[in-house]
Amino acid sequence: MPINKEHISSVNKAIVRWGICFVLFWTTHADCQSKMAFITGGTYVPLYGRDSLQVTISNFFMDVYPITNEEFVAFVRKNPKWKKSKAKKLFVDGNYLVQWKSDIELDSSQNLKAPVTSISWFAAIAYCDCQGKRLPTVDEWEYVAMANENLADARPLKTYNQFILSWYEKPKTYNNSIGSTFKNYWGVYDLHGLVWEWTSDFNSVLVSGESRKDVDKDSNLFCGSAAIGATDLMNYAAFMRYAIRGSSKAKYTMRNLGFRCVKDKN
C-alpha cells in the first residue's frame, strides 16, 4: 500500500497545531484564571501595627476582584470536600453557603457575579491554595485598601472615609456584581463597597489585649477602650474592620464576608 504523502503532511500539521494550541492554552489560561494587579511594596503605618508602628510590605500581586459565586461553584465542583453538605464541622459553621439551594446551585435571588460570601477562613484558604495563591495578610490588605482612585494612601481624605462609612449604611451590597465600585490606584476593585474580606492572619488582631474573653460578642465591637492603641483614632472605618477580625473565628461564616487571593512576586 503506497504511503499517502498528503496524509503525512496532515498529521504533521495536526501535531504543529496541537502544539500551538497547547502553548496558547497555557498562556491564556494563566491569564483568565483571574486578573491580578501588581502592588509595589512600601512602608506605611497601619491602624494597629507592631512596636515600630511602621510596617513594610513586599511586592505582590492581588486579585483585581473578589472571588465570585460563580467561581466558587466551579471550585466546589472540583473539590467535593468543600461542598456545603461535605465540609467538615471543624472547618465551617452551620451557615456555610447557607443561601445555596444545593451543593452546586445558588438560590435564584443570588447573583452569580456577586462576591461569594458565607464562607469560612478555611474554605477561603483552600480556594486560594488551589489556585497556587494565598490569602493576603491584614497588613497587605490594608495597604492596598488605603488607596482611592488616584492616591496610594487616601486615608487623610474626608471623601475616602465618607465613602466607606456610607457603604456600611447600605444594605445588601453583597449581592452586587464585582467591579461595581471604584477602581483604585493599584487597579484593584471592590475593596470597599461590596463585602468585607478574609485575611490570612485575621487572628492576629487582639483588639482588647491578652484575653479574648471580651471580644467574642458583637456588643464589644463598639467598645471605645479598644480603640486605644490605634494610631488614628479618627479612622473609624478601619477600626470596624479590625473589630470584625478580632471577633471572628476561622470557621465562622458571614453574609457580608468574602475574600480574594494574592500571590508573591516569585
Place this chain on the structure above:
Amino acid sequence: MRNIQYILIFIGILLLQFSCRDGAAKNNGVAIFECPMHCEGDITYNEPGNCKICKMDLMEVAKSVRKVEADYISEESIFNLTTKWVTEENRTIELKDLKGKTLVMVMIYTTCKAACPRLVADMRNIEKQLPQENRKNMHFVLVSIDPETDTPEHLKAFALENQMDEEHWTFLQGTKDGVREFANVLAMKYKQISPIDFSHSNIISVLNAKGELIHQQEGLGVDNKETILKIKELIR
C-alpha cells in the same frame, strides 16, 4: 478545522482531570451493611445481620473502604489537620499520631518572659493534680507560636530546664501556616509584635482521645478546678 476541534475537545477533557490535590475526600467510614435485595430501599446498618423482610444475610457495602473504627476521625476532630510537626526529640509527626490519649494543649514560645512562664506553670500545676496512675492515658502538648526560633533543640532545652521532659510531655514546632491553622482551630489569637515578642491569648485546651475539643481554660493563674474535673472525666 476538524483537527482543531478534536484538539480542543482533547484539551478540554485533559482540563477536567485537573483539580486540587487531595480532591477526592478520603473515605474514613466504618463498615456499612445493606440488604442485597434492597427490601428496605436505601436503609443501611452498621453491623452484619439479616434483612428483616427477606431474611437474607446483609451484605457489606464498599468493602474496600472499610477501616477499623479506631481510625475514624470525626468532623470536629483536630486530627483532620494534616500538617507536619517536629517534636523536641526531632521526630516528624502529624497531630493524629497523638490519637488515643486525652490531650491538654497550650500555645507558647520559649523566649517569652511575660505570660508563657505562668502558662507553663499552669500546665504543670494541672499535671500535678491528676492521678499518677492515669498518666499513660494523657498527653501534655506545648505548641510553639514562634516556629522560627523554637527549633527542636530549643524546645528540648526548654523541656529539660522546666522538668517537662518525661514521656507525657511533647513540644511541637510547626510551619508558619501550620501554626496559624492550628491556632484557628482552637480559636487562639496571636500576633508578632517585635522580632522576639508575641502577644497571644492565654488558653489551655482539653481534647478527648478522638481529638475533639472538650474544654478551654482562659486567662493566667486562674482556678483550674473545672479543667481538672474535665480531664478526670476523660481519663477515667
